Amino acid sequence: MTVVRDTHEAYGAVFEERGERALPRHFGRPERTHRAVRNAVGVTEHAYGVLVVSGDDRRDFVDNAVTNTVPETDGQGTYALLLDPQAGVRTDMYVYEAGDRLLCFLPPETVGDVAAEWRENVFIEDVEITEATDDFGVFGVHGPNATEKVASVLHGSGAPDAPLSFVRGEIYDHGVTVIRTDSTTGEEGYEVVVGADGASDILDTLITRGLNAAPFGTAVWEALTLEAGTPVYPHDMAGRVPNVLGLRTALDFEKGCYVGQEIVSKVENRGRPSQRLVGLELEGDAEAVPAVGDGLDVRDGERTVGEVTRAAWGESVGAPLAFALVDYGLDAEAVAVPTEDGEREAAVVELPFVVGSDRSARVPRYE
Known part of the structure; x- marks a missing residue:
């Protein structure tokens, strides 16, 4: 369930279910909000399942499981995949180093299985895995005016510049984390992460305060990412070898082993999938x-x-x-x-x- 259903309903949302969460499908006239994102800026709630990985061995533990190098520096993130033994994509995720913990943002339908599997694989490591999906609201701000939108409401910090980096600040008296995205819509983009108790205030602020922004749902998100050439989970990715998808941004071929790496590396070395x-x-x-x-x-x-x-x-x-x-x-x-x-x-x-x-x-x- 979205943490801000009442706020979405106030803007006329029609909902759909995804991974036991209800998210806005559209707010009426999706073609109009689509153009608003392409020409100015729009705001959406992102469907993420959230895992918090803590403990001294957290980075090595996650790094050994995924296809990209987990960052060491607070405020940095990476995009990575979790593969099956045949090198097919089981899920994708973003992993952020947040000081004393890693925050992993996954598709909501995969987060429970990943959490259970990772807990089973903890032996003598100092690692604790907590599912925290309901503790956060995550809102996307996308469009050519996204930077101006974020700057108009964010206090205590400037908007981050580098993709998958983040800053901490305040919006409408709530502490927030603002992430520069990897531009999956083909437009400038940010994600605003806030505790669930402040989510309604943050969504309303992002839509109505400072530079106004149009709310949009999953229908427009799917079309925007398609136009932008962004493969998404599960439609384009589930069970596929990442080389077939051209997902080089998710792979570090020089890092340590992960499940399916040998198959992925063989495809890479042949020169063509x-x-x-x-x-x-x-x-x-x-x-x-x-x-x-x-x-x-x-x-x-x-x-x-x-x-x-x-x-x-x-x-x-x-x-x-x-x-x-x-x-x-x-x-x-x-x-x-x-x-x-x-x-x-x-x-x-x-x-x-x-x-x-x-x-x-x-x-x-x-x-």
């Missing part, structure tokens, strides 16, 4: 967005060359958009997508679809 993530632009209006469901094939003539992972209406492009994992060597400019309404032609587009005020760090890179 079996598939790559591309964009598809289809003809039609907002009603023509294909329902992905259990997956849609991508065909080049008589050959099946991949599958669609997710689709949404691209308000900034004015067309239905989709991500597809296709054969790495595919050089077709157009493909076909068989749907319940018949075969649809789609142009193959290199990501991102939209270049905004910043570039998502997760845009696929194949080297």
